[in-house]
Amino acid sequence: MLSWFTAVSEAILLLPVAIAASWVARSVIRTLTRRAVRRAQRSEGSWRVRLDRLGDNGQADARKRQRADSVAKMIGRFVTVLIFTLAAFGAIELMGVSLAFAISSAGFIGLALALSGQDLVKDFLAGTRALLEDRYAVGDDVVLRVGGSEVRGTVDLIGSASVRLRTSDGATWHAGHHSVESVTNLSQLPAVSDIEVPVEEWAAADEREVVVRLADASNDVGLTGVVFLRDLETHEPDDETPSADTVSVRVKSNRPLSSPETEIVRAKLLER
Numbered sequence: 001m002l003s004w005f006t007a008v009s010e011a012i013l014l015l016p017v018a019i020a021a022s023w024v025a026r027s028v029i030r031t032l033t034r035r036a037v038r039r040a041q042r043s044e045g046s047w048r049v050r051l052d053r054l055g056d057n058g059q060a061d062a063r064k065r066q067r068a069d070s071v072a073k074m075i076g077r078f079v080t081v082l083i084f085t086l087a088a089f090g091a092i093e094l095m096g097v098s099l100a101f102a103i104s105s106a107g108f109i110g111l112a113l114a115l116s117g118q119d120l121v122k123d124f125l126a127g128t129r130a131l132l133e134d135r136y137a138v139g140d141d142v143v144l145r146v147g148g149s150e151v152r153g154t155v156d157l158i159g160s161a162s163v164r165l166r167t168s169d170g171a172t173w174h175a176g177h178h179s180v181e182s183v184t185n186l187s188q189l190p191a192v193s194d195i196e197v198p199v200e201e202w203a204a205a206d207e208r209e210v211v212v213r214l215a216d217a218s219n220d221v222g223l224t225g226v227v228f229l230r231d232l233e234t235h236e237p238d239d240e241t242p243s244a245d246t247v248s249v250r251v252k253s254n255r256p257l258s259s260p261e262t263e264i265v266r267a268k269l270l271e272r
Contacts, residue, residue, distance in 0.1 A: 014094075018087035025083065026076035033072040070138075071131045074160045078124060119176065123161035127177035131158065135183045143184040146175045152186075190229055190252040195262060199247050201270050207232060213268055214251065222264045227254040 136142050136155050143152045144165065151173055153165030163180070165173040214228040233250040249269055251257075257265060 012091075014087045014091050018084050022080045022083050025079045026072070029076050029079065030069065030072040033075065034069075070158050071128060074124060074128050074131070077160050119178070120161055122178035123176045125178070126180070127158065127160060127163070130163075130177060130180075130183075136163070136185055140185055140187040142186065144175060144180050145182040145184075146179050147181075151175075190254065191256040193251045193253065193257045193262060193265070194235075194248045195251060195266050195269065196246045196248050197266060197269055199245055202234070202247050202249065205270065205272075210269055213271060214265070217265075217268055220264075223261055225255065226257065226261065229253065 130136065136158075138155050138158060140155045141152070142155055142165070143150055144163070151165065151167065153167040153173055155163060156166045156172070157164040162174050162176050165175075167173055211230050211232055214232075215230055217223055218227045229252040231252050234247050235250065251265055251269075
């Protein structure tokens with residue numbers, strides 16, 4: 001009797017240990033995620049770079065922190081569930097109950113939980129990926145396609161399993177992350193790259209042909225994941241002492257270009 005009471009006491013002590021471990025884990029995850037997101041956003045040409053938003057008005061840094069915190073919360077919740085699950089298994093073992101026997105005895109319950117949890121896991125993974133790829137953020141005006149239907153609204157909340165929109169008529173609309181088939185973000189501005197080219201060579205180029213050539217170059221070797229807008233602008237270089245021999249061509253794309261990608265685009269601009 002005494003040994004059983006001792007085992008139960010030890011099992012109960014696992015609860016504060018699990019709570020403390022969960023708190024530490026979430027704090028570490030939040031810190032590491034903020035650092036990782038900041039580093040990724042600073043890396044040139046990375047798909048993780050956050051595109052500017054319409055009406056940001058200097059709030060880009062706040063949005064970056066919000067995005068990092070959202071990712072950290074989602075990962076932290078998953079880790080918390082894992083920690084408490086392991087603590088429960090440990091408590092069962094401490095009370096002298098065979099873990100294998102307990103799991104087999106609750107086989108039907110476990111099977112039901114596993115089946116019902118599949119969608120939750122899919123939603124969690126899809127939501128984490130959507131945040132990392134910056135598909136949408138709180139406050140963005142988006143069009144989501146779910147089940148063949150489209151709905152437009154402002155992103156009101158990004159949870160672990162679902163995204164919540166507020167439509168123009170004031171209705172609240174929810175969708176599981178993994179059920180979102182496509183996202184059209186009306187708040188994201190295209191990435192802009194100013195590429196300097198020789199004036200004489202650019203003057204001899206046919207701008208309409210260049211636009212078509214760039215559009216056709218989307219996803220070419222060295223330009224994986226890059227989609228170019230059919231829109232070119234030319235202006236003086238931004239240098240303090242602009243050269244009369246060069247002109248700056250502004251190219252718009254779905255994401256910032258890396259240095260090697262910029263060189264490929266420069267060659268495309270001057271290709272004959």
